[in-house]
Amino acid sequence: MLAAVGSRAVGLVEGFGDVGYFLADTVRALPDVRTWGTRTLQQMRRLGVDSLPIALFIAAFTGITLALLANNVFTATVPVYLVGTLVGKTIMMELGPVLTGLALAGRVGANIAAELGTMKVTEQVDALETLAYNPYSYLVIPRVLAGFVMFPVVVVFAMAMGVFTGWVAATTLLPITNAQFVRGLQLFFLPFDVQYGLIKSASFGLVITFIGCFLGMGTRGGAEGVGAATTRTVVYSAEMILVLDAFWAVVLLRHP
């Protein structure tokens, strides 16, 4: 029993050590701008633009549901224009970033882990090294930077889509006028709402791509190893999104 606990503790410490080494190698590769510069633009297109359809799809239905849910919850004592408030605040501050992040953990994180894992087990990463490329500047930095920059961009579009479908649902399916919805939307709106959502999104992008790269580059074995790395990436990314969500709430929403 004690031995098992000890073994797990050692494994955990080793795991943190590996992450530390990986991070240090990534930072050391940063001066190699010649390699990661152009590849980052390619990855921004892949990670960002290609992720838009799924992000917009999720946001569209979230907006509709939120509007109907708000109307259902608010009773006669609550003014109906607050439907607009709830849709706006919730989409911008919480559901836009978090649901998009969770979807992209599956789409982007799994894709990175599978791609790099396959490259690792088929010796493509070794081949890069023999051609004098640093795999961190060629493979890791472009993906992590692209995630950090493009996740907030994708989330901005998701926010706009969520608010738009919420407005359409409210004004067509509910007894709410356009003026009432817009009034509610504007009433408690602060630029901070958007900033808060974007800060969270950037952190999700950074963490999802980093986990995908770390587990992908650490893949051992064949197809089974690639599958395991992919699954772990999705699970760890989803967990980290929820942890970061709570972290940013504690740091940025705890008003004095």
Add this chain to the structure above:
Amino acid sequence: MIAFSELHKAFEANRVLEGFTLEVRDGETMVIIGYSGTGKSVALKHVVGLLEPDAGHVEVDGQIVSELRRPQLTALRATIGYVFQFAALFDSLTVFENVALGLRRLQDLDEDEIAQRVREALRLVDLPRAEPHMPSELSGGMRKRVGLARAIALRPKYILYDEPTTGLDPVTSAVIDQLMVRTREALGVTSIVITHDMRSAYTVGDRIAMLYQGRVQQVGTVEEIKATEDPVVRQFIEGRPDGRAVVRASIGDAGRAAALEGGET
């Protein structure tokens, strides 16, 4: 010159190399033979710094590889072409881009010069029209030839071949052997070839070394190896299942490795 000196390497409890020592002279083709899982590829990866030795060292042109810092290692790698067992072509790049990748990094060439060098390398491996194709569209033999083209495009001083004919039919294997001989004649390179294929070893090799239980069992010219009286080497080159050799069929780690001991010959 490439020199392996008392090289030791273990993966957890699995001791792969135990004092591997071998000298590869300039201009020669050294073939390293040995059973599967005995560390031939592991030894080769030390030459380009893909693995670090636990003890001992590999010296290339007087430089100890494991002591080089990244810029020096990059300069060394520019002089070495590496042909991987399964070619290790980049799936997302065309054949042209695969061959051009090292040129873009290691040599100060403009796009026209790069295109010319790529075409030249592909011509040398008899694949002049493969440029626009993706690796997934190629057969196993063609992929290996593109891997060879990628290595020779750099006009290296050394070429390392990791099981270049494994998994190929006899005719395609013979074509690859011819290409290795032709490459040596055209570029005057020093080569190390890892193989199990004795026909290939006799065709391309100047000298042959047998790696057995982490060390060199015997090294000699093709004729010396053919005439050897060492029972372990004889058993291997004749491909006999019964003999003195202890065959460790590596299946991932030493704990699970099966030790199958043959009888006396």
